[in-house]
Amino acid sequence: MTKIELNSLTLEELEKYMFIIGEKKYRGEQLFRYIHDNQGNEILDITVFSKGLRDKLERLGKISQMEVFKRFDSKLDSTKKYLFLLEDNNIIEGVAMEYEHGWTACISTQVGCRMGCAFCASTKEGLVRNLSAGEMANQIYTMEKDLNIRINNIVLMGSGEPLDNYENILKFIKIIHDEKGHNTSYRNITLSTCGIVPKIYALADEGLPITLSISLHSPFDEIRKKIMPIGSKYTIENIIKACKYYHDRTSRRITIEYTLIEGVNDSLEDINQLKEVLHNLNCHVNLIPLNPIKEFDKVRSSNSNINRFKRELNKSNISTTIRKEMGGDINAACGQLRRRYTGDIR
Secondary structure: OOOEEHHHOOHHHHHHHHHHOOOOOHHHHHHHHHHHOOOOOOHHHOOOOOHHHHHHHHHHEEOOOEEEEEEEEOOOOOOEEEEEEEOOOOEEEEEEEEEOOEEEEEEOOEEEOOOOOOOOHHHOOOEEEEOOHHHHHHHHHHHHHHHOOOEEEEEEOOOOOHHHHHHHHHHHHHHHHOOOOOOOOHHHEEEEEOOOHHHHHHHHHHOOOOEEEEEOOOOOHHHHHHHOHHHHOOOHHHHHHHHHHHHHHHOOOEEEEEEEEOOOOOOHHHHHHHHHHHOOOOEEEEEEEOOOOOOOOOOEOOHHHHHHHHHHHHHOOOOEEEOOOOOOOOOOOOOHHHHHHHHHHO
């Protein structure tokens, strides 16, 4: 019999679960608080439950576990990069970054990725499996315990495509937001997607005021198709329409992620076309200098081109910043560390 993963259930689901197994509904809230407020992970340690109830839950369910496999500490700032070991011996990555406004965690949503973006290391071995809502939450709790901190902001931008794991990311967002658990504001959660258009509409209809971040990386469909296979399925026009719908439903400004690659997407023509694409969208552009990987034979744009890009977009009243590089001495491209270490445990 497969045990139910209790830390992947929302508060409402836990209350229903307790009723189904013959217990009082309020036991569900007690269990939810134990897992997501107290960050407990051992059923037999829930002392507010009788031994009989603990034994029943141990028999029927489980709280999924996660270990720190390796941690990399930046010597330049407070950034910590993690490799987490899952129960099935898979490895995922996460990053904790300290800003003036507090700590931000970047977490993974899948083991690997099937999107195939040319410049991303996470996708080179394909998709292994989706992460559960509990495994996503465990990344937050494990970093908080390890560093003795409170994480204020969460970014779904690690390994994996969040909207390719839609049901689990939706449950995670609701769990981590719940005031009886971690109590993270929706406005402090960012979801980054390469542009799975139907799921953007679905997420908009949920009415959750999280920040939507679009990995665009080129204003031309033909170029985008070459570096992002998803571009063959959904055009830039499709994506921008979906973003406008998302903004209309949530009143949240869209973030446009744009990785600058020398000779690919950093010309004056690219700038002018991007202005045209974004001119009617309430958005902020985040320029990202390419982090090279060996499987992609391109380099980051020059500093002069990066600064020109920012300057020209700002002149057109398109809010634009250059991503601050955190933990530059440890921050290998997403997915590279995982690929280097997976062989050690298999």
